[in-house]
Amino acid sequence: MESYTKYLIVISFDCLSALDFPMLEDLPHFRFLLEKGSFCRSVKTIYPSLTYPCHATIVTGNYPNRHGITSNTLLQPGRTSPDWYWHRSHIKGTTLYDEARAAGMTTAALLWPVTAKANIDFHMPEIFANRRWHSQIAVSLRNGSFRYQLELDRRFGHLRKGLAQPQLDDFVLESAVHTIKTKKPNLLLVHFTDLDTQRHYHGFSSEEAMSALRRHDKRLGRILTVLRESGLESKTTIAVLGDHSALDETKAVKPNVLLRELGLITVNSKGKITAWQAYCKSCDGSAYIYIKDDNENILKLVHKRLSDLAKEKRNGIEKILTGAEAGEKGADSHAAFMLEAGLGFYFTEGFEGCLIDTISKEDVRAKRYTFASHGYSPNKDDYETVLILSGKGIPPYIEVPTMHLVDEGPTFARLLGLDLGKTDGKVREEFLESN
Structure with missing residues (x-):
């Protein structure tokens, strides 16, 4: 050629x-x-x-x-x-x-x-x-x-x-x-x-x-x-x-806090994850939810709780895709779900504290959070x-x-x-x- x-x-x-x-x-x-x-x-x-x-x-x-x-x-x-x-x-x-x-x-x-x-x-x-x-x-x-x-x-x-x-x-x-x-x-x-x-x-x-x-x-x-x-x-x-x-954000959403509350993430006395059945893998403006062994009961439970959160914009979840829908968009179809963050929000893998943190200058200086991120849907x-x-x-x-x-x-x-x-x-x- x-x-x-x-x-x-x-x-x-x-x-x-x-x-x-x-x-x-x-x-x-x-x-x-x-x-x-x-x-x-x-x-x-x-x-x-x-x-x-x-x-x-x-x-x-x-x-x-x-x-x-x-x-x-x-x-x-x-x-x-x-x-x-x-x-x-x-x-x-x-x-x-x-x-x-x-x-x-x-x-x-x-x-x-x-x-x-x-x-x-x-x-x-x-x-x-x-x-x-x-x-x-x-x-x-x-x-x-x-x-x-x-x-x-x-x-x-x-x-x-x-x-x-x-x-x-x-x-x-x-x-x-x-x-x-x-x-x-x-x-x-x-x-x-x-x-x-x-x-x-x-x-x-x-x-x-x-x-x-x-x-x-x-x-x-x-x-x-x-x-x-x-x-x-x-x-x-x-x-x-x-x-x-990239998009500016002011709040960090931590779905693993929810998954831990549901008993799907186990943490030891030293604050280390020792076992998990469902886990949120952050992609900043989006996130994968993985479920071990494709457990149908866990999948239904997680989907219901995430759907309940997504009903209110203040929780930062703009959209929930199935793994198949994520695959159609070129993402990982092996995930159970893919979450899309709303404007002003992004996802982290934190599992301590509140579900949603407001980002402060001190957080950013300590590199715990950021003021802008990417990973969002290309359709934004x-x-x-x-x-x-x-x-x-x-x-x-x-x-x-x-x-x-x-x-x-x-x-x-x-x-x-x-x-x-x-x-x-x-x-x-x-x-x-x-x-």
Whole structure:
């Protein structure tokens, strides 16, 4: 299959929203891409609209129930910090970077979710130390490219302050610039999280979030500059995208409090879950309810109590889906139910205290709760994200009115002359320059 470009750089600005588009038009480097490329300001995301399912969708072209990444974290009831879907092995089927490497292309990825131990040439995975006896550097080295990461840490490690932002994205930026200069990968995947972090802890439209957008514009400018200086500009396609939007919230709903009151979650004297028959797995703006062994009596009991709660808006449950209905929307059909939060609410896995907590600044400072989150239904109003394509193989001045996140992977593959096979999404031919 003929390719449209030799080099493709996919830049994910986590939590970049369609509502940000007017500001992007005024920022110099985003505006530069918009003025010479093509874009969609209304990209519908997936369900649940979380970072890890979204990024797996972007590189597979499939919904979560098909690629297997149905949440950010694993179902591990009672764990204070559940493990995430860090590893490539969790993804079912092929990916954009798999197909690129199979075609003899050089691949690179910087903090792209769900890539730990992936077969990527130059690779710094997004994974963190989640055990007391683990160290961050050792975990990263073990799950990515050993020598490459050592080089990046030696050159730019001083920029980091653990996972704190904006320092982490500053480190990722310098690593990306160095990788473009020295490795010249045919496919580069880069994930920036500064904006997402600021929105979580300060609110969607906070000054902190707006400052992150301005920092992202400068980061984008640095990447554009290194492409020009390296002589790669005319041979490169740049894809700038978001994975989901976010919504402000003021109340945290804890369905596990209810399940514990019903005797379906057992907690010992030390406050640890020792057994469960039903459990709420939070996806922030939505939540799965899992029931062990598909116990019909428990299923009916839980559904009735949740339905009673949902009758009053103050309880924060906007909608209850069956597992089958969740599957039809691309989510995990193995769940007994899926809950959708109302505006101003989100779900947590807490099982202590009241069913609903009002979120305070102190809670957010202590990182018990957040002021904005995602995971909501893609059908929520003003909840779309964006895609901007510019450079080699992209026609100028084309606006695609609407598209879906599942369309991005097949389109990126086509740009490189690759094929992801039968996907839920489709190649958006409007973005491809006519021969």
